[in-house]
Structure formats: C-alpha cells, structure tokens
Amino acid sequence: MSVTENCITVDGHAEYAEPGKDIVCAAVSVLAQNLIESLKDLTGDSIEYRMVPGHIDINFKNLSERGKLLVDSFFIGINSISESYGREYVQIK
Numbered sequence: 001m002s003v004t005e006n007c008i009t010v011d012g013h014a015e016y017a018e019p020g021k022d023i024v025c026a027a028v029s030v031l032a033q034n035l036i037e038s039l040k041d042l043t044g045d046s047i048e049y050r051m052v053p054g055h056i057d058i059n060f061k062n063l064s065e066r067g068k069l070l071v072d073s074f075f076i077g078i079n080s081i082s083e084s085y086g087r088e089y090v091q092i093k
Helices: 023-042 065-085
Strands: 003-004 007-011 048-052 055-058
Touching: 007 048, 023 048, 023 055, 023 065
Parallel strands: none
Antiparallel strands: 003 007, 007 055, 048 055
C-alpha cells in the first residue's frame, strides 16, 4: 500500500495464503472498499476511485473533518491487521 497526501493505493496481494483464501488480503480489501463507501455516503467529499482485482486507488482533495476521521479509522484497521498478522504481509509506503 502506498499513501500520499491525496491518494491511497492498495496494490498486489498479501501472500499470507493462496489466492482466494488469503484472509489478510481480504481484510485489507474490505477496509479499502468500506472507506470508499463511507466517504461517498457519510461525507460530501469528492473522491475518485478505481477498483480492479488486486488494485484499488482512492483519490481525494480537501477532505472534510469527517472524511479525515474516516481515513484515520481506515489506518487504525490497517495497522491492526499488520500488527496481528505481520508487517511482511501489509506494507505501507
């Protein structure tokens, strides 16, 4: 996963288990998809996103306080997964 001021990119697979059975990959994907839906449904923030198998881009500018809180919550979840399953499976750049 890479992070910039206006973009979160989730790329690749965690390789914790074989594709289709990788709970780490699934957890990260769910958190990213939930962030997208939460930003769309719970804020007036403008975002752009792209989801294809193994890749999610979320682009935003000028997030509201609520949007920033949702992004912070996303990272709490990501860090929890990383701590529970190992930093070698979830890398943030």
